[in-house]
Amino acid sequence: MKKRVLMVSVEMPPQVGGAGIVGYRTAQTISEFGFDVTVLTEARNAQFLEGDSSLKASVIGVKTTKLLRPYQLWAAIRKWWDQYDLVVLNDGVAKRFGAYCLNSTQxxxxxxxxxxxxxxxxxxxxxxxxxxxxxxxxxVQLMNRCQEVVAVSHYMRSEILDFDCCASLESKISVVYSGFDSNMFCPTESSLRSRLGIPNEADVLISVSRIVERKGYGRMLRLFGELCEMGESYHWVVVGDGAYLKTLKEGVQALGITSKVHFVGSYPQEDLASLLSGADVFWLLTEFQESLGNVYFEANACGLPTIGPPNGGVVEAIEHGVSGYLVACDSDCLSVLRNRSWRQIQPWSAPFRAHLGRFSVRDNLLNARFMKRLMRGKD
Known part of the structure; x- marks a missing residue:
């Protein structure tokens, strides 16, 4: 009989969010290793996942209410709990489920x-x-009592260990990069330029994220406006939706650069490669202390150099001078863009490939301690 794995994650595609994407890819990859995977998630996401032919997993959907979600998940899975050999508590609700509903043995x-x-x-x-x-x-009790704690970056691991209450967890917290799907993110034929009417001689910047102010969009708009004033032949494609979108569009209009900034809305993960492949360079000057920043190496996987800040886990996602540039201030960013320094990045060179190889979701999971334990005695 196959060993059974339960992925608990209320956040899952099509719901937008980094934790959901990590949960999806982890469940998908573990099932490809030959394990029997079940995903326990919110009912509205379950309907989408059940129609997803690329996810070889059973799906249990639970209709939940905000305050009772952990207990509703437990009620749905309790009688089958003992059937599972491994349980992954992925998103915030899953961790509260573990903290409030499970005992030390569980x-x-x-x-x-x-x-x-x-x-x-x-x-x-x-x-x-x-x-x-x-x-x-x-x-804290949850982390002490579980089998293993997985951080999605070395930055994330260090941040947790800096708290005195977590100092004893040093040997228990491992790093497993959430990675990218190489079948989904790769150079792809793109009609981006022709569809948006971008001249062939123009250089195309692209950003993909939730459109919120702290992702750096106010700063990027200001810098892009300066590039336009200098006569630089850039166009900027913005992919995503969010609370700051209206303000960003108003800012573009105020600067009189609507012909050079293209808002294309949100796209599902599987369609992003065709957009990224039509651009020349990816930039996102996020102000968040990102735990990693998957979008940077997803862009790399499509052949794009990347530009980002030297903050949080972004310093792991971008290898300066190899996969892109870490820019600490406005003048650094403008210098990279005006001088076209990003053209010095050589996609598919040995160093570039080595950097990208660090983020293979399959390789990272194969080397994860919890997966090695699960594979011992695999049927």
């Missing part, structure tokens, strides 16, 4: 994933709701 077969906000939002300055529920203490 947690012993759980792997807890850390995605980026656990440090500041739980251990550092938890909200009033989390403080009332005593979640900080329960979260």
């Amino acid at each position: 947690l012993a077969k759980c792997v807890v994933y850390l995605h980026g906000q656990e440090g500041p939002d739980i251990l550092g300055n938890p909200s009033l709701k989390l403080r009332i529920g005593g979640y900080r203490k329960r979260f």
Whole structure:
């Protein structure tokens, strides 16, 4: 009989979010290794996943309400719990499910994933709701009692270990890059330029993310406006949606550069390669302390050099001078763009390939400690 793995993640595609993408890719890859995978998620996401032929997993959908989600997940899976050999607690709700519903014995077969906000939002300055529920203490207990804790970057691991309450977890927290799907992100034929009416001689910048201010869009607009004033022949393609989109569009209009900035809306993951492949360079000057920044190496996988800030996990996602450029200030960014320094990046050179190879989701999972334990005695 195949060993069975349960992926618990309320956040899953088509819902937008980094944790959901990691959960999806992890479940997909573990199933490709020959394990029997079940995904426990929100009912609305389950409907999408059940129609996804590339995900070879069973799906259990649970209709949940915000405050009761952990308990509703437990009610849905409790009687089948003992059937699973490994349980992955992926997103925030899954971790609360583990912290509030599972005992030490049940947690012993759980792997807890850390995605980026656990440090500041739980251990550092938890909200009033989390403080009332005593979640900080329960979260630390969760990490101590589970089989293994997985951080999606070395930056994320270091951030957690900096808290005194987590110092004893050094040997328990491993790093497993969430990686990218090489079948999905690769150079692809693109009609981006012709569809948007971008001249062949123009250089195309592209950004892909949620459109929120702290992703750096205000700063990027200001810098792009300066490039246009200098007569630089750049066009900028913005992919995504979010709360800052209206403000960003108004800013573009105010600068009189609507012919050079192209808003194309949100696209599903499987269609992003055709957009990325039609551009020349990817840039995202995020102000967040990103846990990693998958979008940078997804762009690399499509043959694009990348530009980002030397913050958080972005310093792992971009290898300066090899896969792109880390720019600490406006003048550095303008210099890279005006001098076309990004043209010095050689996609598919040996160093570029070596950098990209670090983020293979398949290789990272094969080398993960929890997967090696699971594979021992695999039927």
